[in-house]
Amino acid sequence: MSGNVRPESMKRINTPELAEAFINEQVEAVREQVGDKKVLLALSGGVDSSVVAALLIRAIGKQLTCVHVNHGLLRKGEPEQVIRVFRDQMDANLIYVDAVDRFLDKLAGVSDPEEKRKIIGKEFIDVFAEEAKKLDGIEFLAQGTIYPDILESDGVKAHHNVGGLPEDLDFELVEPVKLLYKDEVRVVGKALGLPDNMVYRQPFPGPGLGVRCVGAITRDRLESLREADAIVREEIGKLDETPWQYFAVIPDMQSTGIKDGKRYMGWAVVIRAINTVDAVTAESVVLPWETLRTIRDRVIAEVPGVNRVLWDMSDKPVSTIEWE
Numbered sequence: 175m176s177g178n179v180r181p182e183s184m185k186r187i188n189t190p191e192l193a194e195a196f197i198n199e200q201v202e203a204v205r206e207q208v209g210d211k212k213v214l215l216a217l218s219g220g221v222d223s224s225v226v227a228a229l230l231i232r233a234i235g236k237q238l239t240c241v242h243v244n245h246g247l248l249r250k251g252e253p254e255q256v257i258r259v260f261r262d263q264m265d266a267n268l269i270y271v272d273a274v275d276r277f278l279d280k281l282a283g284v285s286d287p288e289e290k291r292k293i294i295g296k297e298f299i300d301v302f303a304e305e306a307k308k309l310d311g312i313e314f315l316a317q318g319t320i321y322p323d324i325l326e327s328d329g330v331k332a333h334h335n336v337g338g339l340p341e342d343l344d345f346e347l348v349e350p351v352k353l354l355y356k357d358e359v360r361v362v363g364k365a366l367g368l369p370d371n372m373v374y375r376q377p378f379p380g381p382g383l384g385v386r387c388v389g390a391i392t393r394d395r396l397e398s399l400r401e402a403d404a405i406v407r408e409e410i411g412k413l414d415e416t417p418w419q420y421f422a423v424i425p426d427m428q429s430t431g432i433k434d435g436k437r438y439m440g441w442a443v444v445i446r447a448i449n450t451v452d453a454v455t456a457e458s459v460v461l462p463w464e465t466l467r468t469i470r471d472r473v474i475a476e477v478p479g480v481n482r483v484l485w486d487m488s489d490k491p492v493s494t495i496e497w498e
């Protein structure tokens with residue numbers, strides 16, 4: 175798709191038929207741009223990169239290589255789902271990179287949030303560039319850029335997104351969804367056959383659980399966060415109307431618990447659920463007591479090391495959505 179301005183005549187893609195038409199058009203455009211050359215894509219499992227992957231698989235099949243970097247900060251089940259959907263079901267060329275130790279070793283002892291973000295961003299680019307250099311004949315780099323990324327180059331996402339690729343990886347970009355809004359990307363993803371929990375995924379920061387395991391990340395606290403987060407998402411996900419974003423946080427502090435008459439120190443899990451239009455302001459969602467109680471009971475029973483469950487009822491401003 176050429177140009178970075180959405181033509182006024184472009185229809186809002188909000189039906190399966192319009193999505194199909196868009197897909198057909200982009201399949202042709204990508205084939206024309208790429209010819210018989212190879213394309214590389216960093217596939218995080220998020221909506222945008224997943225939709226680009228599915229679209230390119232349809233357009234050019236094995237000419238696309240997807241690289242999925244597991245940095246250890248993904249949510250429960252995410253890497254497995256990327257492999258299942260793209261390698262097993264869509265027969266993609268998928269390179270899975272287990273970089274968990276590499277990231278967690280670099281992050282050990284680092285408590286400053288911006289420093290953590292920088293390390294995660296830089297390490298991600300290094301791992302991806304290393305994988306790219308191992309491959310022969312790649313000439314194109316696909317990206318899940320969407321229209322708000324272009325419009326809001328000074329906005330929240332740009333502020334959070336880190337770095338670019340090293341200059342020696344000089345690829346031409348393939349950005350098939352760059353003129354689409356998020357809701358349109360989801361309609362296209364659905365038409366491409368991606369599962370609902372991928373297409374309707376809530377926003378998830380690039381540094382992932384890294385900014386929700388507050389302070390210096392330790393492996394045991396991170397594992398407990400991953401488990402607690404899965405419970406929080408499962409239980410809140412059962413509500414008829416789900417909030418815009420909901421997740422768990424583990425602060426870097428300990429609190430006293432009591433078991434079999436003995437006191438011991440453990441962690442506290444924080445439940446965060448917010449509604450927002452644009453993530454610039456946000457309102458804490460009033461959750462039913464039933465849901466809160468089930469989360470409390472399950473977290474205490476199922477998550478190692480946790481002896482307290484808290485509910486973050488703060489609005490933005492002044493409290494940001496993420497804790498770091």
Ligand code: XMP
Binds near residue numbers: 419
């Ligand atoms: P805050 O915490 O600034 O978050 O109120 C606003 C929105 O941005 C997401 N967020 C991030 N996204 N990289 C991202 O790609 C990041 O480092 C990052 N930090 C926050 C956050 O989840 C919320 O939706």
